[in-house]
Amino acid sequence: MAIVQCVPNFSEGRDLEKIEKIVSPLRGKEGVKLLNYEADKDYNRVVVTVIGEPKAVKNAVLESIGVAKDVIDMNTHKGQHSRFGATDVCPFIPIKGMTMDEAVELAKELGEDVARLYDIPVFLYECAASKPERENLAKVRKGEYEGLDAKFEDSNWAPDFGQAKKHPNAGAIAIGARKPLIAYNINLDTPNIDIASSIAKTIRHSSGGYRFIKAGPVEIPERGITQVTMNLTDYSKTAMYRAFEAVKMEAKRYGVNVMGSEIVGLCPMEALVDCASYYLGLENFSLDKVLETSLME
Amino acid sequence: MAIVQCVPNFSEGRDLEKIEKIVSPLRGKEGVKLLNYEADKDYNRVVVTVIGEPKAVKNAVLESIGVAKDVIDMNTHKGQHSRFGATDVCPFIPIKGMTMDEAVELAKELGEDVARLYDIPVFLYECAASKPERENLAKVRKGEYEGLDAKFEDSNWAPDFGQAKKHPNAGAIAIGARKPLIAYNINLDTPNIDIASSIAKTIRHSSGGYRFIKAGPVEIPERGITQVTMNLTDYSKTAMYRAFEAVKMEAKRYGVNVMGSEIVGLCPMEALVDCASYYLGLENFSLDKVLETSLME
Numbered sequence: 001m002a003i004v005q006c007v008p009n010f011s012e013g014r015d016l017e018k019i020e021k022i023v024s025p026l027r028g029k030e031g032v033k034l035l036n037y038e039a040d041k042d043y044n045r046v047v048v049t050v051i052g053e054p055k056a057v058k059n060a061v062l063e064s065i066g067v068a069k070d071v072i073d074m075n076t077h078k079g080q081h082s083r084f085g086a087t088d089v090c091p092f093i094p095i096k097g098m099t100m101d102e103a104v105e106l107a108k109e110l111g112e113d114v115a116r117l118y119d120i121p122v123f124l125y126e127c128a129a130s131k132p133e134r135e136n137l138a139k140v141r142k143g144e145y146e147g148l149d150a151k152f153e154d155s156n157w158a159p160d161f162g163q164a165k166k167h168p169n170a171g172a173i174a175i176g177a178r179k180p181l182i183a184y185n186i187n188l189d190t191p192n193i194d195i196a197s198s199i200a201k202t203i204r205h206s207s208g209g210y211r212f213i214k215a216g217p218v219e220i221p222e223r224g225i226t227q228v229t230m231n232l233t234d235y236s237k238t239a240m241y242r243a244f245e246a247v248k249m250e251a252k253r254y255g256v257n258v259m260g261s262e263i264v265g266l267c268p269m270e271a272l273v274d275c276a277s278y279y280l281g282l283e284n285f286s287l288d289k290v291l292e293t294s295l296m297e
Numbered sequence: 298m299a300i301v302q303c304v305p306n307f308s309e310g311r312d313l314e315k316i317e318k319i320v321s322p323l324r325g326k327e328g329v330k331l332l333n334y335e336a337d338k339d340y341n342r343v344v345v346t347v348i349g350e351p352k353a354v355k356n357a358v359l360e361s362i363g364v365a366k367d368v369i370d371m372n373t374h375k376g377q378h379s380r381f382g383a384t385d386v387c388p389f390i391p392i393k394g395m396t397m398d399e400a401v402e403l404a405k406e407l408g409e410d411v412a413r414l415y416d417i418p419v420f421l422y423e424c425a426a427s428k429p430e431r432e433n434l435a436k437v438r439k440g441e442y443e444g445l446d447a448k449f450e451d452s453n454w455a456p457d458f459g460q461a462k463k464h465p466n467a468g469a470i471a472i473g474a475r476k477p478l479i480a481y482n483i484n485l486d487t488p489n490i491d492i493a494s495s496i497a498k499t500i501r502h503s504s505g506g507y508r509f510i511k512a513g514p515v516e517i518p519e520r521g522i523t524q525v526t527m528n529l530t531d532y533s534k535t536a537m538y539r540a541f542e543a544v545k546m547e548a549k550r551y552g553v554n555v556m557g558s559e560i561v562g563l564c565p566m567e568a569l570v571d572c573a574s575y576y577l578g579l580e581n582f583s584l585d586k587v588l589e590t591s592l593m594e
Contacts, residue, residue, distance in 0.1 A: 005588075035588070036585075036586075049588075051588075180588075187580070240573075240577065241576070241577065244576075244577050258578070259578065260577075260578030260579065260580050261577050261578055261579055261580070262579060262580045263579065263582060263586060265586070266586055266587070266588040267586055267587060267588060268587075268588045269570070269587050269588060269589050272569065272570045272573040272574075272587060273566070273569045273570070273573070275572070275573035275576060276537075276569040276572035276573045276576075277569075279538070279541075279572060279573075279576040280537065280538065280541050280558050280572060281484075281555070281556065281557030281558055282558055282559060282560065283484070283557050283558070283559045284559055285560060288333065289560060289562070289563050289564055290563070290564060290565075290569060291332065291346075291348075291563040291564060291565045291566060292566045292589045
């Protein structure tokens with residue numbers, strides 16, 4: 001049986017009543033499992049993780065996108081995270097028994113539905129992108145909600161589905177397909193953001209580091225520390241322990257120590273088991289030797 | 298719903314056809330899931346892990362014990378692992394929604410059935426033991442198959458079920474209930490068994506080490522190395538990484554290095570995730586952030 005994961009991000013992180021309305025279509029549906037949702041007040045955004053049978057997930061998420069359009073007004077939305085729509089992004093991640101091409105197909109089906117039913121213009125991104133310059137979400141979203149009118153004047157930015165015209169309160173939406181990623185932050189015992197920034201540069205792909213690390217610096221003023229914040233975009237090729245050890249190794253140059261790390265959102269079991277396997281030097285180990293908790297449910 | 302795990306060990310590790318016959322009753326039954334079986338040629342033994350609804354698991358394992366009795370002849374059995382029966386040991390481990398007392402009850406029911414249907418004498422061990430000196434499996438099995446006639450002459454060793462007389466080709470069986478354990482071996486880059494033995498002594502409970510480690514030395518002549526072989530009998534209290542780091546620490550005294558380690562049979566996901574969490578110094582982490590593979594089944 002094919003299983004897809006979907007991680008829609010909605011532009012509401014403060015009003016719990018609205019958030020409940022948005023996730024409500026993801027509950028209690030055959031073939032759909034709502035795994036997690038994490039609202040962030042500063043970002044004013046909620047990240048939802050849902051998993052299940054592809055068509056069932058797509059249809060449930062379509063409903064949530066409809067609710068988000070009805071309860072979110074982008075004209076008054078403020079938050080620290082860039083965004084251009086009530087449902088801002090909606091990636092599909094093939095998990096089991098399906099190919100990336102099939103996830104792309106699912107993204108396109110959802111895109112068609114969203115444009116047709118809700119009059120929201122849709123951009124396809126990452127593996128679903130219709131041209132190379134739309135692969136990178138940051139480029140697609142550039143200008144944010146407030147810049148949509150200008151964006152649509154540029155014929156290069158005609159949406160993949162729907163009219164070249166923003167929805168009056170829901171803006172636009174980026175729908176895509178991608179590999180699973182891990183949002184991973186490593187804490188440094190220094191308040192000096194320049195050090196975090198220098199370390200981030202050494203490990204990230206864009207400036208010469210590991211192929212599947214995106215990284216930047218973050219200040220955590222209330223703790224007097226800084227973070228190297230990362231997306232591990234293919235943990236099967238750039239492992240979590242490798243990012244961790246690389247940051248430790250670079251921090252030495254500044255006499256700085258790694259204090260620990262944190263995972264934001266969900267983390268695939270394989271990535272963690274791989275870390276245990278590395279640090280314990282496990283021989284002859286494979287995932288089928290792991291007795292999962294949910295096997296017992 | 299109550300879930301029990303059962304890990305029967307059968308005295309056949311070479312003849313794949315016989316092994317298939319033995320595990321066959323554990324396949325395709327409602328409420329029973331065969332998770333894993335690992336045959337070891339040197340030990341001439343197969344360790345089977347099955348999980349599911351208590352009565353269903355008990356009945357399926359009962360069938361397998363019957364098959365083992367039919368296809369294994371202990372009179373010609375040779376192997377490096379101590380053993381006294383065709384089905385040598387059969388522990389039940391309460392996993393979910395059941396108490397240890399209920400697992401003990403299940404062990405007793407299986408014991409009665411085995412004695413009545415197959416004429417195999419049954420010893421209850423660990424939490425199911427009828428007296429303190431039967432708790433330790435090593436003591437129950439002492440003398441092995443070849444010593445059974447002598448054992449049954451001693452009235453202290455009357456079986457818990459069945460006659461005080463070995464089955465002519467299947468010997469005896471130890472049936473019990475226990476907590477989940479991890480069979481864990483750590484490899485040392487020395488052929489000197491005395492060093493492995495000294496290290497084992499420092500970490501095991503019986504000679505002053507960690508409360509939930511049983512350990513001993515093993516030689517791996519074909520690799521020119523030795524092992525500290527362990528049972529971690531409560532990984533929630535004596536963690537796997539702790540055993541690993543303790544062996545590393547002790548090995549230093551002899552100028553010996555830890556080369557790696559191995560897990561025999563299945564390992565609960567929590568134990569591995571805990572290792573990843575320790576080595577990565579994860580903050581704010583909990584098991585509900587792990588995206589399990591089988592959630593996707």
